[in-house]
Amino acid sequence: AQSVAQPEDQVNVAEGNPLTVKCTYSVSGNPYLFWYVQYPNRGLQFLLKYITGDNLVKGSYGFEAEFNKSQTSFHLKKPSALVSDSALYFCAVSKGNFGNEKLTFGTGTRLTIIP
């Protein structure tokens, strides 16, 4: 079985400060890891992924994430937060079996950037 934990339901950050949204995962074999963002009443937008290669992954809108195999973590980061970053963020994991792929999401972290 595969699972994702996002330990924080809510993260508040002042505008301009660095932000971190935490994610840990559990999966047998090599993980495929993803971050998605969801704005109110909208679908999910892909931010970034880790499949293989460099542990530091850069994505859309200035976000990045660091894959740490020993800690089974994939935390989302941004050096300087914007008010427009306020949204619901989901970490997700799969085994990458295309066509029989189950993407399992964490419970989500609501990020609020305070002006």
Add this chain to the structure above:
Amino acid sequence: DTEVTQTPKHLVMGMTNKKSLKCEQHMGHRAMYWYKQKAKKPPELMFVYSYEKLSINESVPSRFSPECPNSSLLNLHLHALQPEDSALYLCASSTPSYNEQFFGPGTRLTVL
């Protein structure tokens, strides 16, 4: 075209109605997905189609019936739904080249 479209955006139906949700993508993706998302919860996988064949059914009740008529279209037929089926229904697609799933904006379904 790099998007997944879903129609309708909103749907209200009674428990005896029959309705369908539609999803379309023209990115050449050969896997398509249906998810159900309740308020303030993560999306939950319902079905996966791979090369127009059903590959995963997450033990979804038979009142939900998926259909993949071709590689660009995915339908979800609804019949005799319950009020607890009210949710945001999301469609997604993917390709082996990119791994990530591309999501549509969703259909907000309300069952009265």
